[in-house]
Amino acid sequence: MKKYNEYPGFLEVVKLASCGSTNDYLRENYRRYERDFPILVTASRQSAGRGRAGRTWDSPAGMGLYSSFGFFLPVGVSLNLLPLAAGISVVEALAGISGVRGFGLKWPNDILYSGRKICGILVDNMVQKERIFCITGIGINLNQQAVDFPRELRDRAISLKTITGKTYEIEAVNKALSHIFFSWVEKLKSGGNKEIVEAAGRLSEFLKGRPIAFHRGDKITEGVFKGLNHDGGLLLAAPNGDKKIYYSGEIVTKLRLLRREELERKHRQGYTEKPVEKGEFSDFEDEQLWGD
Numbered sequence: 001m002k003k004y005n006e007y008p009g010f011l012e013v014v015k016l017a018s019c020g021s022t023n024d025y026l027r028e029n030y031r032r033y034e035r036d037f038p039i040l041v042t043a044s045r046q047s048a049g050r051g052r053a054g055r056t057w058d059s060p061a062g063m064g065l066y067s068s069f070g071f072f073l074p075v076g077v078s079l080n081l082l083p084l085a086a087g088i089s090v091v092e093a094l095a096g097i098s099g100v101r102g103f104g105l106k107w108p109n110d111i112l113y114s115g116r117k118i119c120g121i122l123v124d125n126m127v128q129k130e131r132i133f134c135i136t137g138i139g140i141n142l143n144q145q146a147v148d149f150p151r152e153l154r155d156r157a158i159s160l161k162t163i164t165g166k167t168y169e170i171e172a173v174n175k176a177l178s179h180i181f182f183s184w185v186e187k188l189k190s191g192g193n194k195e196i197v198e199a200a201g202r203l204s205e206f207l208k209g210r211p212i213a214f215h216r217g218d219k220i221t222e223g224v225f226k227g228l229n230h231d232g233g234l235l236l237a238a239p240n241g242d243k244k245i246y247y248s249g250e251i252v253t254k255l256r257l258l259r260r261e262e263l264e265r266k267h268r269q270g271y272t273e274k275p276v277e278k279g280e281f282s283d284f285e286d287e288q289l290w291g292d
Helices: 023-027 028-034 079-098 158-164 169-191 192-204 252-269
Strands: 012-019 039-046 066-076 103-106 110-113 116-127 129-139 212-214 219-228 234-237 243-246 250-252
Touching: 012 023, 012 028, 012 252, 023 028, 023 129, 039 169, 039 234, 039 250, 066 169, 079 103, 079 110, 079 116, 079 129, 079 158, 079 169, 079 192, 079 252, 129 169, 169 192, 192 219, 212 234, 219 243
Parallel strands: 012 039
Antiparallel strands: 039 066, 066 129, 103 110, 110 116, 116 129, 212 219, 212 250, 219 234, 234 243
């Protein structure tokens, strides 16, 4: 892989010692920075890192990459492909820096290795009159040891250091990721949808043919993962043979559903442990599903 010694010349870079979340910082300071777009905001730590569905992202100082890209896209671009493009970029950057293969994309925005989460992506978009203001937040576990993760995540999360035994310079990863990410953004802007979907499909291949449950809003649908539709949607084969296409939501596992049902049953019987609210599940409860 090409070595990236500098950030792209067109990219404004803002480095923060700490912030609540880099996505929130960019949104709150939009007027301050909009003339400087595209921009990268990166922080050494986040005190309120965010994941999907209101979850938190553990963000200790110096351990991971906590960055958000702010940029404009033209109206009409396929926004549902943006998290896929970001996921592809992360895999290419991590593989290039570490030499490791075997990263997978859990549609639409998680990167896994051996069934454990190494990266989460959070996309925020604001459609304006003639353009779309996009924020793509990326959190990558880089230098954590197993003991550095919260106890409840130690068997579910992984870092690049625990995979390779090496320590990584966070800024070097940011530089490589910036170049790769904006090359995929340019493909998205120029209509390279097919290339994005095909690349994302290859990274999702480990799930193909496996039974999953899909959580969207208040509804959970079970079926078999059949890959990605030509426009990036998730293809799910329902038990009755129907094929469904989803453009938002998340893959969950039967283990997580059973866990919720068990807690609800205990709660009805008077146990003090409350049922897990929808949206509070961790993202990697069933290692058997995600593992090799």
